[in-house]
Amino acid sequence: MNGFTDRQQLLAEMRNGESLDWDIIVVGGGITGAGVLREARRRGYRALLLEQQDFSWGTSSRSSKMVHGGLRYLAAGDLKLTKESVLERERLLKEAPGLVDRIAFYFTFRKGLFPGRFAMTVILAIYDFLAGIKDHRYCNNEQLLKQFPGLDKANLKGASYYTDAMVDDSRLVMRVLQDSIDDGAQALNYTKVTNLLFENDKVCGVAIEDVDNASTIELRASAVINATGAWADRLRNEVNSEKRIRPLRGSHIIIPKSLYPVSNVMTFLHQDDKRGVYVYPWEGTTVLGTTDLDHAEDLDIEASISNQETDYLLSAFNLQFPNNQLTRADVISTWAGVRPVIGAEQGKNPSKERRDHAVWSDNGLITVSGGKLTTFRLIALDALNAAADSLAKPAPISDDSMFITPAISADDLLPDNPQWAQRLLGRYGKKAQILLAESNTHEHVSLGETEFCLAECLWAIKHEAVEHLDDLLLRRTRLGMCLPRGGDVLYPALKAIFSAERHWDDGRWETEVTRYEAIWNSYYSLPNNP
Ligand SMILES: Cc1cc2nc3c(=O)[nH]c(=O)nc-3n(C[C@H](O)[C@H](O)[C@H](O)COP(=O)(O)OP(=O)(O)OC[C@H]3O[C@@H](n4cnc5c(N)ncnc54)[C@H](O)[C@@H]3O)c2cc1C
Structure with missing residues (x-):
């Protein structure tokens, strides 16, 4: 097993x-x-x-996927939470490379908006000090525009560069x-x-x-x-x-990378409420997020983005990038999550909880x-x-790392493609080697713009407690969110794997597709009535 x-x-x-x-x-x-x-x-x-x-x-499948200290918490004076978070970030970067990876953030400045360059430099000096790293600097407009072409130059005052990390939650x-x-x-x-x-x-x-x-x-x-x-x-x-528990919803929008490719994260303050909004790369797509509002709906029904949130995110992007106007038709998929915030102070600004x-x-x-x-x-x-x-007295812990360290290095696993090998080692740990051995090289090809491949689907279907098609497409892989139309192009290949490995007959396959598409249409796409 x-x-x-x-x-x-x-x-x-x-x-x-x-x-x-x-x-x-x-x-x-x-x-x-x-x-x-x-x-x-x-x-x-x-x-x-x-x-x-x-x-x-x-x-835990619907976060913004950042492993971060949260500059917001530091700016709010919460040194303890920030310090714990950045130290955990550094720990995760060390223990699970390929799963948790460092990424550059650019916090843009506009005239008249707080925080400006000076305040941000102080905040970032503390942020890096708490993490034991030194990785921040000021970028002028020219350097910033190289990273984010088309950014509106009106009142633009450069950006602060710093680093945090991304993960597939x-x-x-x-x-x-x-x-x-x-x-x-x-x-x-x-x-x-x-x-x-x-x-x-x-x-x-x-x-x-x-x-x-x-x-x-x-x-x-x-x-x-x-x-x-x-x-x-x-x-x-x-x-x-x-x-x-005060349930607070946060939603995201995914657009094709071709519409606005980014390789780093851009942060800016939303024009309406001055909350931080991110534009960032994820699995060959570009993501806009997030929102922050009370979630009054039944928790047994999956959270989904509202029309108001859709407009909030699209309008924010369109104001920053006047030559790259996005419409609802550009959206590949969406996701929404509910933060379990401890507070229960109805009426308090959600972002201040x-x-x-x-x-x-x-x-x-x-x-x-x-x-x-x-x-x-x-x-x-x-x-x-x-x-x-x-409980009885705990046994002594033998290893400081919470992850089981794979016995093989990325270079030894795939000398021709150590970067992909590292990704597999991060995600599958010591199973990465077996995953490759149990699949054929033609199943190692990336699907669409993502870095997922059929070998990972095969592995998940065989070994990762996949009970439904949506488990595979929305959580074991994120192909259902990152490929157009929920990844329906993969149906024939997946049907064949489910049939061979799990003995799903035509009837079971149809039931699963119907279930998956109903979930996708209700909770991972835009609201039906704009
Ligand atoms: C929009 C958004 C963005 C976020 N971004 C970030 C980020 O970038 N970085 C970060 O560090 N954090 C982020 N967070 C916070 C982070 O995602 C959450 O704190 C974390 O995922 C909570 O995990 P959890 O296990 O406590 O809850 P969950 O992941 O919700 O797990 C609870 C589980 O309990 C199950 N359950 C409930 N009742 C029962 C029952 N009776 N029997 C069995 N199972 C049950 C549920 O089905 C659920 O799967 C974000 C959160 C949101 C909403």
Whole structure:
């Protein structure tokens, strides 16, 4: 077995009364839950993660994909969060190159707008100092326009160059889960926790929905950790009626690279509310993001971009680049995520809410929510510390790196293409070598403008707990978001792989395509009625 937990087998064992007792059960398969699972297993605990939908289906596949300190937090005086974040960024860059990669940011200045050059130079000096690097400078208009041709020159006063990092958020979740499973943890997707179990008023386990058998299974654990992000209040409300999560939506738009190619990130202040907006490269496309507003919709329905957000992002781009006017017809796809912000202060400007995490302990249930992708390791450690009283003493940790370091270097893996090899090693860790060995060279060709290839699809279908076509196209790879029309050009090739590897017949394939296209049309494209 090369890959993930065998879902059917583990559920069958549970139905037979086996595998019902765990040291730690983690509810939620986003980056927070994955981080907790990894750090729990590294300490020797028998750990199980349960995700109601697909792994990273929640916010962790819909972030802006930046591993960053967040200049905004520094400007707001939050030194602690910024320092933790930039140090974690540096750690991730070192431990997972090819998955987390440094990228240049250009923060543009316009006359009359704050922060200007002087303030930004001070902010960046502190930012770099906290990270232990020195990588910022001022760029004049000429240097800036070389990076971003067509940028409106009116009142333009150059930019500050600095660096942060980018990641594929879903693949980060998958890498952390994969390493956890390789170390002996288990993770089940499409397994919903319906309620908590109690013994003497203390949480002692969870009940899960066994969809295949239309029944429930009761699992016991010394510690239950609720890592359900924006959904955290729901499970916690079984033990504490307090409401602490303020769901805030952020949306993004993807346009073809050909319309405005960028290789670095441009940041500017939106004309309406002076919030920072980014234009950045991602998987052979150009992305515009993000927005920040209260999300009042049902959390069980996937978040999607609104007309108002679409106009907000397109108008911002069009004002900056008057000769590259974008219309709705140019949009390839969109995504929207819900930030689990701790605050619950309705009325406060969403962008002014703090972005750090919180951990609560109620009757044996540990709830962890908020924070950022970037700091997931620290968030996981806080959650485990809060659970310490319910657990046996942890085993000593043998390796400082949270990732299992692949035994082979990028140069040795693919001497002709070490850059791509590094990407595979970052995303698949030690599995990268097997992924290449299990595929043919014609499956290594990049698809469209992306760097994804059919070998990765084959690997995911065989080994990465893909239950539906949307798991493959929206999360294991991002082909459904980066190729035109949701990547329908790949249907014949994918149908053949699903048929050979998973025995999907024509009926199953049609059902999956219908399901995928309904999801894509509702949540990954523009709203139907402009
Ligand atoms: C628009 C946007 C941009 C962002 N950009 C960045 C960025 O650039 N950099 C950064 O560091 N951070 C960023 N963030 C923040 C970051 O994405 C989140 O903090 C992080 O993804 C939260 O992860 P999580 O695991 O806590 O939640 P989620 O990823 O939402 O995971 C929670 C999971 O719990 C599952 N679940 C819920 N209830 C149950 C149940 N009963 N049983 C089983 N499973 C359940 C859900 O299905 C979900 O998958 C951004 C967030 C947003 C919204």
